[in-house]
Amino acid sequence: MDSLLKLIFSIIGTVGLIATVGGCVYALVNPRIRAVVKVAWKAAFRFRVFWVMAVLLVVSVGVIPLIVKGDGTAEGLTQVLVTYTLTMITAVLATGVLWLSVGTLARDIGESHIQMIAVKPIARWQIILGKWVGVMSLNLLLLAVGGAVVYGLVEYRANKLTWDRLEELEPRSDLEIAQMALETGRQIFVMEEGEDGRIVGVQPTKKDQPLLSELAQSEIGLGNNLPNLLARYRQDYDGQTPLLRDIQEVREEVASNEEDALRTRVLVGRANFALEGVLYSLSPEVNRPLDEKYTDEMEGLLKQMREEFIVQRVEAIEQSGGTVEEQDLVVSLKDEQLLKNRARLIHRIYAQVMKPETGFLFRFKKPFGYDLDEEAPLHLQFEFEDPKLSYSTDDRYDIHVLAVPGEVEGMIEHGPVMNNAYRLKARMEHKIAVPSKFYRSEEDGGAMSVFGEEDFLNIIIRNPVPDLTNNVSIASMKIPFLDEDTGEVNPASVQLLYRESGFAVNYARSLGIIFAWLGVLCALGLLASSFMSFSMGTFACIGVLLAASATGLMKDVIKDETIMQTYTGAQRDSSVIDWYALPAFKVLVGLISPMKDFSPIENLANGKSITWSEMGRAYFYNWGCAVFLLGGLGSVIFSRRQLAITGVNSQ
Numbered sequence: 001m002d003s004l005l006k007l008i009f010s011i012i013g014t015v016g017l018i019a020t021v022g023g024c025v026y027a028l029v030n031p032r033i034r035a036v037v038k039v040a041w042k043a044a045f046r047f048r049v050f051w052v053m054a055v056l057l058v059v060s061v062g063v064i065p066l067i068v069k070g071d072g073t074a075e076g077l078t079q080v081l082v083t084y085t086l087t088m089i090t091a092v093l094a095t096g097v098l099w100l101s102v103g104t105l106a107r108d109i110g111e112s113h114i115q116m117i118a119v120k121p122i123a124r125w126q127i128i129l130g131k132w133v134g135v136m137s138l139n140l141l142l143l144a145v146g147g148a149v150v151y152g153l154v155e156y157r158a159n160k161l162t163w164d165r166l167e168e169l170e171p172r173s174d175l176e177i178a179q180m181a182l183e184t185g186r187q188i189f190v191m192e193e194g195e196d197g198r199i200v201g202v203q204p205t206k207k208d209q210p211l212l213s214e215l216a217q218s219e220i221g222l223g224n225n226l227p228n229l230l231a232r233y234r235q236d237y238d239g240q241t242p243l244l245r246d247i248q249e250v251r252e253e254v255a256s257n258e259e260d261a262l263r264t265r266v267l268v269g270r271a272n273f274a275l276e277g278v279l280y281s282l283s284p285e286v287n288r289p290l291d292e293k294y295t296d297e298m299e300g301l302l303k304q305m306r307e308e309f310i311v312q313r314v315e316a317i318e319q320s321g322g323t324v325e326e327q328d329l330v331v332s333l334k335d336e337q338l339l340k341n342r343a344r345l346i347h348r349i350y351a352q353v354m355k356p357e358t359g360f361l362f363r364f365k366k367p368f369g370y371d372l373d374e375e376a377p378l379h380l381q382f383e384f385e386d387p388k389l390s391y392s393t394d395d396r397y398d399i400h401v402l403a404v405p406g407e408v409e410g411m412i413e414h415g416p417v418m419n420n421a422y423r424l425k426a427r428m429e430h431k432i433a434v435p436s437k438f439y440r441s442e443e444d445g446g447a448m449s450v451f452g453e454e455d456f457l458n459i460i461i462r463n464p465v466p467d468l469t470n471n472v473s474i475a476s477m478k479i480p481f482l483d484e485d486t487g488e489v490n491p492a493s494v495q496l497l498y499r500e501s502g503f504a505v506n507y508a509r510s511l512g513i514i515f516a517w518l519g520v521l522c523a524l525g526l527l528a529s530s531f532m533s534f535s536m537g538t539f540a541c542i543g544v545l546l547a548a549s550a551t552g553l554m555k556d557v558i559k560d561e562t563i564m565q566t567y568t569g570a571q572r573d574s575s576v577i578d579w580y581a582l583p584a585f586k587v588l589v590g591l592i593s594p595m596k597d598f599s600p601i602e603n604l605a606n607g608k609s610i611t612w613s614e615m616g617r618a619y620f621y622n623w624g625c626a627v628f629l630l631g632g633l634g635s636v637i638f639s640r641r642q643l644a645i646t647g648v649n650s651q
Contacts, residue, residue, distance in 0.1 A: 013625045034130075053093065060085055082154060093514075096142075098525045100525070103534055104131055132519075136515075154267070161258045172251075175218065187245070203243045204243065211244060212242070270608055275362060278489050352478050356464070357464070365456055378497065378498050380401065383429055384397070384424075385426055402419050403417050403457060418434055512615050513600040513618045528541050547588065558585055
C-alpha cells in the first residue's frame with residue numbers, strides 16, 4: 001500500500017511540477033494571462049497590501065537586528081539574527097500572500113469586476129493561473145529585496161568583526177601579536193612547499209631576527225617549547241633560524257580569528273557523510289559487529305532477569321502460605337516473551353555504553369562523484385553521556401578519536417591517520433577536526449584522501465585506559481547512537497561534516513524553499529476565494545494553517561495510538577474518537593509533512609547544508625503536488641461558478 005501511494009505521489013508530483021513551471025512560462029508569453037497578472041499587481045497596490053508588506057519587511061530587517069541579543073558571542077548573535085529576520089520575513093510574506101490571493105479574486109467576484117475579464121476570450125483556469133503568477137511575482141520581488149538586505153547585514157556584521165578587532169590590535173606591539181598568533185594556532189613562520197604541494201618545512205634565514213629571540217624568551221614562547229625547537233632548528237640548518245612572516249599579515253590573521261570561526265561554524269553550508277554502520281571496538285585493531293556485543297550481553301541480562309523473576313515468584317508464594325510447585329520454578333512462554341521485551345528496552349541503553357578500553361567504530365562513506373576538498377578539514381560531531389546519575393557537569397572525560405582510511409584492515413596497512421586524545425565534558429555537542437588527507441610513505445608518493453581508495457572512513461571513538469596519575473576515575477561513557485523507538489542506528493547521532501557550499505549558496509537555497517512554501521499558500525488562497533467570500537476564505541485558510549502547525553501533536557497521538565491523556569494503571573486509556581481521529585491524523589500528517597518538513601531557517605542558522613536535492617524535493621511536494629492539486633481544484637470550482645451572482649448575494 002505504501003509503495004502504491006509513493007508511486008501515485010511520484011507521478012502527481014512529476015506531472016504537477018512540469019505543469020506548474022510550464023504554466024508560469026506560458027503565463028509570461030500569453031498576452032491575455034499577462035493582463036490578468038497586471039490586474040493582480042494593480043490590486044496589490046490598490047489595496048495597499050504591497051506597501052504594508054514592504055513597511056513590515058523594513059521593520060523586520062531594520063529594527064529586529066537592533067533589539068535581538070544572542071548569547072554574548074558573534075556566533076550566537078548571528079544565529080539569532082538569521083533566525084529572527086528570516087522568520088519575520090516568512091511570516092510577513094505568508095500573511096500578505098494569503099491576503100492577496102484570497103482578496104484579489106474574492107473582491108473581484110464580489111464587486112463584479114471579474115466579469116470584465118471573463119467576457120473576454122480567456123479560460124477560467126487561465127484567470128486562476130494569472131492571479132497565481134501575479135501574486136507570486138510580487139512575493140518574489142519582496143523576498144529577493146528582503147533576503148538581499150538580510151544577507152548584506154549578516155556579511156557586514158561578519159566583516160565588522162575583523163575591522164573592529166584590527167583597530168583594537170593596532171596599538172599592540174609586534175611581540176604581543178606574535179604571542180597571540182602562537183596561542184591561537186596561527187602560523188608565524190614562512191613555510192616551504194615541495195613540487196607536489198606538500199609542506200616540506202620552514203624556510204631558513206641567516207638574518208638577525210630580534211622579534212624571534214624576544215618571543216622565544218617570553219612566557220608564551222616558553223610554554224610552546226619554542227627555545228628547544230629553535231635550538232634543534234639551528235643545529236639542523238647550520239645556525240640558521242626560521243624566517244618570521246610579515247608581522248602585519250600575522251596581525252590581520254589574528255584579527256580575523258573570530259570572523260573565521262563564524263564562517264567555519266555558522267556562515268557555511270556543512271553536509272554530513274552517510275553513516276554506513278557501527279561496529280563494537282574491542283581495540284583499534286579488533287572490531288566486531290554490534291550484534292555480537294548485543295547478543296552476548298543480552299543473553300546474560302535475560303538469564304539474570306529469569307532468575308530474579310523465579311525468586312520473586314517463590315517469595316510471593318511462600319509469603320501467601322502456599323506450596324512451591326515444580327512448574328513455579330519454570331518461566332512460561334508468555335512470561336519469557338515479557339522478559340525478552342523488557343530486556344530489549346533495558347539493553348538498548350547499555351548497548352551504547354563504552355566501558356574502559358572499549359569503544360565504537362563509525363563507518364562513513366564518501367558521496368559518489370564528490371571531489372573532497374583536501375585543504376578543508378572535516379568535523380566529527382557527537383555527544384556522550386555519563387550513565388551514572390551522580391555526576392558533575394564540570395567533570396571531564398578522556399576520549400580517544402582515531403581515523404582509519406578505507407577498510408578496517410587499513411589500520412594495519414597505514415595505521416591511523418589521526419590518533420588524538422581529548423578531555424571533554426559530558427552532555428555537550430562536540431566538534432573535532434579530522435584531516436581530509438594524509439601522506440603515504442616516501443615509497444608510495446604524496447597526499448591521499450583520508451577516505452582511501454575504497455571511499456570509506458572509519459572513525460573510532462574509544463574510552464581509553466584512565467590516567468590514574470592525574471586522578472582521573474574509571475568511568476563508562478554512553479554515546480546515544482540508537483533510535484529510542486526502533487533501536488536502529490540513528491544517522492544524525494554521530495556525524496562527519498564537510499563544507500558542501502558557502503553561505504551565499506546555502507542562503508539562496510533557503511530563500512528558494514521559502515518561496516516554494518509561499519506558492520502553496522497562494523494556491524490555497526485562490527482555491528478558497530474560488531467559492532467563498534473574502535472573509536470566509538480568509539477564515540478557512542487560517543484554519544488550514546493551524547491544522548498544518550499541529551502535525552507534531554498529531555504525530556504524538558499516532559505514536560500513542562490514542563488521543564486520550566489519562567491512564568488506568570500503567571495502560572493509557574482509549575476513546576471512541578480514536579476510531580476517527582487516528583486515520584484522519586495519519587492522512588493529514590502524510591499530506592502535510594512532506595510539504596513542511598524542511599527547515600531551511602534552522603539549518604541555515606546552524607551552518608548545515610541545504611542541498612540542491614532538498615530544494616528540489618521542496619518544489620516537488622509543494623509545487624508539484626500541492627500547488628498543482630489546489631490550483632487544479634480551484635480552477636474546476638471557479639469554472640462552474642456563476643459570476644453574475646456576487647459573493648454577497650450568494651450567501
